[in-house]
Amino acid sequence: MKRVVENSNALNCIRLVFACLLFLALACPVSGKSPDVYININNPFLKKIPIAVPVFKGVSGNDSELAKCAEAADMLSRTLDFTSYFKLLDRGSFLFDPRKDDIVGAGINFQNWTTVGAELLITGGLLVQGDAVEAELRLFDSFKGQMLVGKKYKGPTADLLKIMRRFAGEVIYSITGERGIFDTQIAFVSTQTGPKEIFVCDFDGYDPKPVTRSGSISLSPAWSSDGQWLAFTSYARGKPELQIRQLKEKRGAVVAKEGVNISPAWFPGQFALAATLSFSGDSEIYLLTGNGNIIRRLTHNPGIDVSPSFSPDGKQMAFVSNRSGNPHIYIQELASGQVRRLTFQGRYNTQPAWSPKGDRIAYCGSDDGQFNIHVIGVKAADSVQLTRNAGNNESPSWSPDGNLIAFSSTRQGPSRIYVMNAYGTDQRMLLNLSGEQTSPRWSPPLFNQEKPLDF
């Protein structure tokens, strides 16, 4: 009889309910009791995530592969370090030889990693065969013993850095839910080859190369929001003209009106840009097509109006005007034309750069003769100074994820490009070239661009 009952569906259902209740009964004594004491924890001592990136494992085990394993792990470490999200744990502090451990979840003794404080662990395996490389990379939460992301890449060994950056992007995505900056570049002005030319390097300073070889002066590079176009001021024909260039196809336009043609800034999502033109006898900001034709005049004021920077939604424009005497930053509603003054602190504020998230504007300000980078809230107008007592710091430019700011600084004598995080910490030199480097401009993500520009 028991068997009959056991087999009945109804009783099975009841059993399920019982099982649930049992579970509840077991769970409740724990979670049902309210805590004896509550405390607040609001100030993390560590401002970076401790992560361990042990040297990768060679699959075939030959010597050249081992060298690549160390190289690749270093590349990945450096790339992650650059984001300033992570504290890369010193490999000397590891308590055992990670090469003896497995690289897949089941074979990893996570306690080895938690005891050295690694919250995250990246393991990798490389298979090098001739000029081809296969990389297997995994990110683990070492306290939960859980794999957060795992990827396999194949490519030529020359693309090892690309592979590591791609995986770094996955790591950032799994932690922040946002795509990182690993496919961005930075344009800047350099005198490495003599006169001021436009250069471009990778986001982390690698692989700098000239874009212009005019032999004259080129200034103020500006990326279009699809990263395909670069506009800049050129003195190639004696007076400041605006060059608009398609980077890959070597075509473009020139705006060479009477007077100055300077300080370009692209309109978000459109094949259009703003620039300061003085053909009317007064420096005003105009909106131009990507082909250099005037769409309309944006500012109407007898003073000087320069350095436009659009809000990410394209509804507002920050710019510099001396309408109140000294140069200060103003914001104009593009639809209504209404203008309000943003900066009141300091004697002299220029070079506004609207943050990609839209809430803040970085700028270069001076009160005591020294130039420093500040950030101000668009609404609250609460200004914070990010650099101090370190030479002149100018030309702030946000990384497209809004976490980093590139700028130029004379803190070590000649002007060089530096990067800091958006709160001013972790200031470090981006690249060390001969000559002087100025006017960095961070590109949007350059690869896997989904949205073409509206023409």
Next chain:
Amino acid sequence: MLAVSCAVHLALIALAAFMIAHKPAYRRSSPSVINVTMVSFPSSTPEAKPSGPAAPKVETPAEQKIPKPAPKAETPPPVPVEQKPVPETPKPEAVSVAKKTEPVKPKESLKKKTFKPDKVVESAVKRIETRAESTKPDSLAQALDKLKKDVAKGPPNQAAGSALPAGAGPPAGGQSGGEGGGGGEVGTIWDVYANNIVMEQVQKNWAFPEQLAGNIQNAEALLVITIASSGEIVDIWFETRSGNAYLDESAYRAVKKSNPLPPPPAGKSPLSVGLYFTPSGVQK
């Protein structure tokens, strides 16, 4: 066999029902405040426990002005705790642990203030011992009594809780809730333990990049941990998730890394502590 399983199941259902029936009461009684009654030790004003809502305003300035007397008043508690177990508590572990901490603290704090350390320390130790002997068992018993009473009746507890927002409200008051109270209100020894030792250790182990805090300054995760008498964290669960995955994860890891904690004061075992994690302090 079926009968046995039925009986067991029924018992479990009853238990479950009991827990469920009681759960709301617990929850209601402690929405965002300490559920523990503050106990005044006789060394300070004996029964200054406020029940009115005006109390916290009086309390807060006192905390700020006189933060030092509190630890003094609190150092004695371990003493009785250490003596008590002989007649009452059966757990010897807690005894030995309490012993270790006991002699060090009074010596240190007194040394700083005196010119003849030896004598003063001697007399101070004596004084503390006598005082502890005469007063502490009472206060501890009192504390336990009160706790029992509060557990028994829900609403008064709520009132007591709301009178002491310093212990749990998200603003900084929470941290001083345990340290302060020199002006008459003294937190329980467990408040002191949680607000100093637990907070310090967990905060020290908490890693949260400031870039991630940008848009979630107000996000808040509530993690509850259960601490065994040995100091080991035997259980961790989320009472409330913040909605930000990384905040939750990092909070969980911070707690994991903080295990084991220094043993909590005896008398409440296991001790459960609710930890509100917010990144509001990341950018100063």
